[in-house]
Amino acid sequence: MLFxxxxxxxxxxxxxxxIEAPSQEVAVSAxxxxxxxxxxxxxSEKRSLLNMDLSFFGRVSNxxxxxxxxxxxxLFEAQVSALRIFRLLAAxxxxxxxxxxxxTVGDDLQGGSPISSALARHPKVFTxxxxxxxxxxxxxxKLSETFVYLADYLDRSYDIVSKAENALIYPVFVIAVFFGVxxxxxxxxxxxxxxxxxxxxxxxxxxxxxxxxxxxFLVSYGIFVLIALVAGGFYLWQLSKTEKGKLIxxxxxxxxxxxxxxxxxxxxxxxxxxxxxxxxxxxxxIEAIEITGSVxxxxxxxxxxxxxGRDVKGGSSISDALGRHPQMPGIMIAMTKVGEETGELGKxxxxxxxxxxxxxxxxxxxxxxxxxxxxxxxxxxxxxTLLAAVLLPIYNLAGAL
Numbered sequence: 001m002l003f004x005x006x007x008x009x010x011x012x013x014x015x016x017x018x019i020e021a022p023s024q025e026v027a028v029s030a031x032x033x034x035x036x037x038x039x040x041x042x043x044s045e046k047r048s049l050l051n052m053d054l055s056f057f058g059r060v061s062n063x064x065x066x067x068x069x070x071x072x073x074x075l076f077e078a079q080v081s082a083l084r085i086f087r088l089l090a091a092x093x094x095x096x097x098x099x100x101x102x103x104t105v106g107d108d109l110q111g112g113s114p115i116s117s118a119l120a121r122h123p124k125v126f127t128x129x130x131x132x133x134x135x136x137x138x139x140x141x142k143l144s145e146t147f148v149y150l151a152d153y154l155d156r157s158y159d160i161v162s163k164a165e166n167a168l169i170y171p172v173f174v175i176a177v178f179f180g181v182x183x184x185x186x187x188x189x190x191x192x193x194x195x196x197x198x199x200x201x202x203x204x205x206x207x208x209x210x211x212x213x214x215x216x217f218l219v220s221y222g223i224f225v226l227i228a229l230v231a232g233g234f235y236l237w238q239l240s241k242t243e244k245g246k247l248i249x250x251x252x253x254x255x256x257x258x259x260x261x262x263x264x265x266x267x268x269x270x271x272x273x274x275x276x277x278x279x280x281x282x283x284x285x286i287e288a289i290e291i292t293g294s295v296x297x298x299x300x301x302x303x304x305x306x307x308x309g310r311d312v313k314g315g316s317s318i319s320d321a322l323g324r325h326p327q328m329p330g331i332m333i334a335m336t337k338v339g340e341e342t343g344e345l346g347k348x349x350x351x352x353x354x355x356x357x358x359x360x361x362x363x364x365x366x367x368x369x370x371x372x373x374x375x376x377x378x379x380x381x382x383x384x385t386l387l388a389a390v391l392l393p394i395y396n397l398a399g400a401l
Contacts, residue, residue, distance in 0.1 A: 007036040017107060018100045030121075034111035060098045060125045066158045068098065069151040076144035083109045101125050114138055129274060129295040133281055140282045153277045157270065160357050164266050167364040167371075168259070174375040178382060185386055187222060190215040193390045204393060211389040247299040254300060254327075262363045267298050268332060269356030271305070276349035286312055301327060318345070331355075 007015050019030060031038055068089065075085045083106060090102035101122050108118035116135035119126040130150065137146025194212045197204055204212070218225065239245030254260045271292055278288040286309055293305030304325045311321035319337035322328045332352060339348030 003041050005031060005036075005038055005042075006040040007031060007038045009037075010035050017103065019104050019107070030108075034107065060095060060101065062154075062158055062161075064093075064095050064098055065125065065130075066151075066154045068093070068102075069147060069154050073144070073147035073151040076147050082115055082143075098125065115143070127295050129278070129291050132283055132287065132291050133278060136278070136282045142282075146281050149277055149281055153273060156273060156353075156357065160266065160269060160360055163364050164262060164360060167368050170368070171371045171375060174371075174379065178375075178379050181379075182382060182386065183218065183222075185383070186211075186215045186218050190386070190390060191219055193394065197390070197393050202393070202396070205389075208389045208393050211386060243299070247303065250299040254298070258367070262360065262367065263298070264327075265356050265359045265363060267296055267301050268329065269353055269360055270296055271301065272332070272349045272353035272356060276346050276353055279346035279349070285318065289318075304328065 004018050005016070007017075009015055015036065028038060028041060031041070071089060072085055075088070076082075080088075086102050086106040086109060090099050090106055093099050093102065105115075105118040105122070108121065109115065114135075116131050116138055119134060120131045133146055133150055134143070137143040140146075190211060194215060197208070197212075236249070240249050254263055256263075274292040274295060275288055278291065279285070283291070289305055289309040289312060293302045293309065296302055296305065304322075304327050308318070308321040308325070311324070312318055317337075317340055319333050319340060322336060323333045335348050335352050336345065339345030342348075
């Protein structure tokens with residue numbers, strides 16, 4: 001939650017600002033650690049009439065974090081101090097929510113907090129991967145290089161994820177339009193036409209009876225079908241919020257023909273890229289595996305990496321730990337083993353990440369090239385079949401008159 005406060009510092013000056021914390025007590029403790037005497041503190045979260053959190057509309061997107069990381073990397077390379085960087089960016093960014101977060105980070109830095117600790121207080125903006133990368137940079141004394149690594153990684157990740165997501169938007173839109181057109185025809189157009197056929201008294205073909213029956217069902221029970229679909233969607237949404245449900249849905253997503261292969265390559269590219277970036281930045285192997293699992297974005301692969309991390313802790317090699325899971329392809333196991341034997345695991349994984357990024361790009365380009373003609377043909381066949389099933393008997397009736 002976001003809290004607004006009015007306080008007095010050690011010099012007796014009044015200070016106003018905001019701080020993000022899970023509760024008011026935590027916010028008060030954080031401000032007191034900065035040697036502030038709090039006079040007023042209150043929640044500034046946006047609420048609707050139903051008291052629902054509307055902070056989503058002020059959320060920080062992945063694109064915002066990508067641009068921010070590039071700006072931080074550039075300013076660090078220009079030898080600007082950390083406090084000055086966050087103060088400057090807080091005043092310059094367009095996203096109000098991000099500006100508040102950066103302002104709070106600047107306050108924490110001024111109070112003597114390390115950058116990684118200041119960023120860790122905002123998990124909705126800076127992931128565990130991001131924070132641990134910064135912490136590794138602080139410990140190694142290579143903070144500017146770390147932010148360059150982060151900026152490059154986030155650029156690659158954002159590019160490949162947005163490309164894959166944009167490729168899937170078109171088929172989803174076309175399928176939605178297809179079912180919408182079919183529903184409108186079956187509930188508005190077909191009933192009027194079928195009335196003519198029924199009143200004519202002529203023999204109605206079987207396929208036309210099927211269409212008329214489907215139309216009658218939707219007219220009579222369509223509202224219940226809609227309610228069932230909404231309830232089913234709500235159930236799946238609730239299921240996705242549970243650990244077991246998320247694992248089931250994420251595993252199901254990977255089993256979808258072709259699209260599942262695209263997702264697998266996307267997650268493998270993310271795993272290799274995360275892992276290599278952290279290793280090259282000085283993060284320990286076990287910590288890199290655990291953090292990669294937490295940010296991969298798929299519960300099935302998260303479970304694989306969690307178990308692999310436990311195996312590595314128990315003395316197993318990384319390649320052997322990953323090789324016990326069928327979700328990890330042979331090429332990744334073999335490349336990881338080579339990296340371990342040569343001591344160049346970070347570089348090997350970087351190469352592997354580039355390979356899977358190319359695979360995702362090629363798969364997306366192929367999907368985009370095939371989807372448009374296939375969807376147009378299916379849409380035409382569906383609507384055409386529906387109309388033919390009703391119009392052909394009408395033409396026969398007109399010919400018999």
